């Protein structure tokens with residue numbers, strides 16, 4: 001049976017983003033409807049994974065223990081709604097380190113697809129930044145833009161051909177669960 005896998009960007013898709021980075025669990029605040037959306041998708045048989053740039057680690061704004069605490073918070077909130085979060089992959093590197101995992105490079109998408117042994121082709125990757133969409137396009141996945149976080153600003157840029165656009169994660173969940 002084909003695994004129903006959905007990959008999400010984190011900041012600006014699941015939780016509020018900030019130009020000052022999300023530096024603590026207290027600053028990590030879910031966007032309206034995002035926890036419920038993930039739980040509903042999970043309960044409908046979807047595996048929901050996360051691919052997130054976290055250059056704040058390289059910049060020294062917060063440490064790995066804090067990042068893990070944010071992700072434990074995400075997991076517990078979704079669990080409270082009866083759902084679960086799959087693999088969370090992050091890039092802790094800075095823009096100048098030349099790593100393979102920092103979006104718009106597709107390394108994190110490739111890692112997640114390999115973990116679940118699924119094809120990246122047409123796999124939906126949901127993000128709010130152009131780099132998210134470009135990462136998806138690079139591996140023939142389906143770029144999906146949400147208008148939350150930096151999404152409205154990203155809308156003004158030249159998007160990869162075929163990018164799907166939704167208001168928020170709740171709208172994506174409704175689309176995937178009911179179609």
Ligand SMILES: O=P(O)(O)OC[C@@H](O)[C@H]1O[C@@H](OP(=O)(O)O)[C@@H](O)[C@@H](O)[C@@H]1O
Nearest residue numbers: 009010011018019021022052053054055
């Ligand atoms: O949206 P995801 O990938 O989950 O995470 C984005 C964050 O890592 C941060 O990425 C930074 O970009 P730089 O890494 O400084 O280019 C800035 O855009 C911050 O506002 C943002 O919080």
Ligand SMILES: [Mg+2]
Nearest residue numbers: 009011012128
């Ligand atoms: Mg983002």
Ligand SMILES: [Zn+2]
Nearest residue numbers: 091093099101
């Ligand atoms: Zn990296």
